[in-house]
Amino acid sequence: MADHLLEVRNLSVEFHTAAGVVHAVRDISYYLDRGETLAILGESGSGKSVSSSAIMNLIDMPPGRISSGQILLDGIDLMTMSPQARREVNGRRIAMIFQDPLSHLNPVYTVGWQIREALTTHGSSTAEAASEALRLLRRVGIPDPEPSMGKYPHEFSGGQRQRVMIAMALALRPDLLIADEPTTALDVTVQAEVLALLKELQRETGMAVLIITHDLGVVSEIADRVVVMEKGELVEAGTVREVYKNPRHPYTRKLIAAAPGKGEMHQPDAAGAPVLSVGDVRKSYGGFEALKGVSFDLMAGETMAIVGESGSGKSTLARVLLRLDEPDAGSALWKGRDLFQLSPADLYKLRRDLQMVFQDPTQSLNPRMTVFQLVSEAWVIHPGIVPKAKWRERVAELLIQVGLQPDHMPRYPHQFSGGQRQRIAIARALALEPQLIICDEAVSALDVSVQAQVIALLDKLRREMGIAFIFIAHDLPVVRDFADHVMVMQKGKVVEQGTVREIFGSPRQEYTRALLAAGLDPDPDVQAANRAARLARAS
Amino acid sequence: MLSFIRKRAIASLISLVGLIVMVFFLSRLTGDPAALFLPVEASAEMKEQFREIHGLNDPLMVQFGRYVGDILTGDLGQSLRKARPALDVVLEAFVWTLWLAVITMTLVTVAAIVVGSLAAFRSGGFFDRFSSMVSLIGASVPDFWLAIVAIVVFSIQLAWLPTSGTGSIHHWILPISVLFVRPFGIIVQVVRGSMISALSSAYVKTARAKGVKSGPIIFIHALRNAMLPVITVIGDQAASLLNGAVIIETIFGFPGVGKLMIDSILQRDFNVVLAAILVTAVAIFLMNLLIDLTYALLDPRIRH
Numbered sequence: 001m002a003d004h005l006l007e008v009r010n011l012s013v014e015f016h017t018a019a020g021v022v023h024a025v026r027d028i029s030y031y032l033d034r035g036e037t038l039a040i041l042g043e044s045g046s047g048k049s050v051s052s053s054a055i056m057n058l059i060d061m062p063p064g065r066i067s068s069g070q071i072l073l074d075g076i077d078l079m080t081m082s083p084q085a086r087r088e089v090n091g092r093r094i095a096m097i098f099q100d101p102l103s104h105l106n107p108v109y110t111v112g113w114q115i116r117e118a119l120t121t122h123g124s125s126t127a128e129a130a131s132e133a134l135r136l137l138r139r140v141g142i143p144d145p146e147p148s149m150g151k152y153p154h155e156f157s158g159g160q161r162q163r164v165m166i167a168m169a170l171a172l173r174p175d176l177l178i179a180d181e182p183t184t185a186l187d188v189t190v191q192a193e194v195l196a197l198l199k200e201l202q203r204e205t206g207m208a209v210l211i212i213t214h215d216l217g218v219v220s221e222i223a224d225r226v227v228v229m230e231k232g233e234l235v236e237a238g239t240v241r242e243v244y245k246n247p248r249h250p251y252t253r254k255l256i257a258a259a260p261g262k263g264e265m266h267q268p269d270a271a272g273a274p275v276l277s278v279g280d281v282r283k284s285y286g287g288f289e290a291l292k293g294v295s296f297d298l299m300a301g302e303t304m305a306i307v308g309e310s311g312s313g314k315s316t317l318a319r320v321l322l323r324l325d326e327p328d329a330g331s332a333l334w335k336g337r338d339l340f341q342l343s344p345a346d347l348y349k350l351r352r353d354l355q356m357v358f359q360d361p362t363q364s365l366n367p368r369m370t371v372f373q374l375v376s377e378a379w380v381i382h383p384g385i386v387p388k389a390k391w392r393e394r395v396a397e398l399l400i401q402v403g404l405q406p407d408h409m410p411r412y413p414h415q416f417s418g419g420q421r422q423r424i425a426i427a428r429a430l431a432l433e434p435q436l437i438i439c440d441e442a443v444s445a446l447d448v449s450v451q452a453q454v455i456a457l458l459d460k461l462r463r464e465m466g467i468a469f470i471f472i473a474h475d476l477p478v479v480r481d482f483a484d485h486v487m488v489m490q491k492g493k494v495v496e497q498g499t500v501r502e503i504f505g506s507p508r509q510e511y512t513r514a515l516l517a518a519g520l521d522p523d524p525d526v527q528a529a530n531r532a533a534r535l536a537r538a539s
Numbered sequence: 540m541l542s543f544i545r546k547r548a549i550a551s552l553i554s555l556v557g558l559i560v561m562v563f564f565l566s567r568l569t570g571d572p573a574a575l576f577l578p579v580e581a582s583a584e585m586k587e588q589f590r591e592i593h594g595l596n597d598p599l600m601v602q603f604g605r606y607v608g609d610i611l612t613g614d615l616g617q618s619l620r621k622a623r624p625a626l627d628v629v630l631e632a633f634v635w636t637l638w639l640a641v642i643t644m645t646l647v648t649v650a651a652i653v654v655g656s657l658a659a660f661r662s663g664g665f666f667d668r669f670s671s672m673v674s675l676i677g678a679s680v681p682d683f684w685l686a687i688v689a690i691v692v693f694s695i696q697l698a699w700l701p702t703s704g705t706g707s708i709h710h711w712i713l714p715i716s717v718l719f720v721r722p723f724g725i726i727v728q729v730v731r732g733s734m735i736s737a738l739s740s741a742y743v744k745t746a747r748a749k750g751v752k753s754g755p756i757i758f759i760h761a762l763r764n765a766m767l768p769v770i771t772v773i774g775d776q777a778a779s780l781l782n783g784a785v786i787i788e789t790i791f792g793f794p795g796v797g798k799l800m801i802d803s804i805l806q807r808d809f810n811v812v813l814a815a816i817l818v819t820a821v822a823i824f825l826m827n828l829l830i831d832l833t834y835a836l837l838d839p840r841i842r843h
Binding site: 096098165169 | 740745748763764837840
């Protein structure tokens, strides 16, 4: 049975926690051959990362325990090996890259040192390691590889850091590379480059790649086969095309259906007076110009999406509009009054009109307050909206409105899932009956299926209550489903703005086209065509 | 890196100048220096004469100028009791304290890092529990009590070591051992906590995925990151030793700056007291600079 490079057989892993035994993965089996790419697809809590941690012996025991199963590498069970032999496998035969390269690289050593260590740990001489590390850095496309060897992780961009991780992982030409959400923290264009690099290196070395992801687009771009996991169980396996075209398990169908970017695009009314009119906003931090003159109009009850990659200034714009940061210049007319000129007292009153929903509800909800306290707190700060006797009734209404239950009121945020927490944050924003809600990456931290539900909720609020949204996002398919107007930003400037149909249908600017082209389509056929088109354009 | 050093040095220098100014004005603001410096029973003529000799009748700014000039030329006045320059008296004692502090803190640092790291590596294990108990006791035991018990046991009952004074290497053993206990207890706890979080960090996971052995993972990958908070605490503890471990030096009759300060205060030898304050202040400023430099050496993110 030594046919496969890697075979995971009937693996079960459990964690013994204070709350009881958690069965992280239950009796899962999959295999992987040389030169092949297998994706493990799943949402948070599905256990998709657990089996790879077991392969790498990275599970802390206790609290973890491998209760059954085998992990065969070329037919030899890793779990019966001596600790020394097991350690030799790591790095030499199997290597791994992770989601967030900044925290996974040691901040106090140079990248050259860290790559050399991968080699010297497994017996290379110092001189060999030095020249090989340089070759690797050059191979993964780090600019100025020689001086870069002496630089520290914080001196590189996110994409470059992931390239460094890849160089380090591939130092000893492993037979298997495990990539755990390798591009999730990266911008779309950078994601496309990193995935392309992985594919190239795979062709060069013939290694197998095990990629763990929540993103159907990544699966369709890079994988040959896919296994789908839900709540610790493996529910479906097959080639990427099979699984996408003929999903058998209801969960897989749900995942595919939830993938954003397929619905009918909005068609905003042409007429209407702007409720918010932003003119030439500028903001610098030290010598860095974060916003270089941004202008746009937002109509009542419409959604303006602001898209752009990291460093484009989109979050700064949100902070400045709410005057969480003071702008250097420009104006923002809200129903005729300039938000930037308001006195603190006037601004305070106006806050109830303008609310914000943040990216990470785990951090933006005070963990020591109940849902009732979180939602009703706004009425303590802005008295006169709801009489105190009616607070419970109104909180219950709001919770129902965002798809929660009135009996959730006495609970604390940690008792909810990520999607439910974001609903609480939305209910809190709604408590003040705002006319504009600014969502800063409000759905990016959520699982795909949950993302779709939250977007549907926001759209319902827009339609029923006439709330206008400024929707800041890096994820274009989500924007496509939700926005009326889209503004594309790059390096503090507006590159292009128009209706959602204009931007997605006929983008005028090269940058917008590049952004759209870098996006990954969950349909493997569409993605293959996109890739071919991109290569044709590049050559 | 150079500009970082310059910035830190200038910041330290400003604090030092502030301290020098404060020492002067405190000795003037708390009343008539003549009353402060002379015994209570001194006569009015004696006080007037004292003012005359030391120029205390001059305007305050003139006095201040003279004081600064004296400091810059290294003249901190005469010791009244020893009839020698106060600075010489203080420096002589300070060298003893410095040796005591350096030897003690070196031993403490090495021991605490090894014990704390190993405890963190198998946290919850036997060694961890044992070292936690020992370090907790060490951090809580009053040092004067420990000093007296140590003298009773090792000097009087067992007669292995001298009770006090200096002269041979044996005289150092008890003071160093007693001074070792508290900083060791405190620093072990800090190292352990800091190492536990460093060992569960993402970069340690990467190192394990690379196949790095446990030794380098603890002492190369995790320790350097874990040292940053530890360095701060080491600095605090070292500062309290440099100030002169007043009680321990007194108990062991150790001729350090702490004992000198107490003796000088009791003898109203104020020039020596002021010189001692200035010398220990300079020493502590230099040490803080050293700590900042160590920070920068350990963490490249601080350098940039």
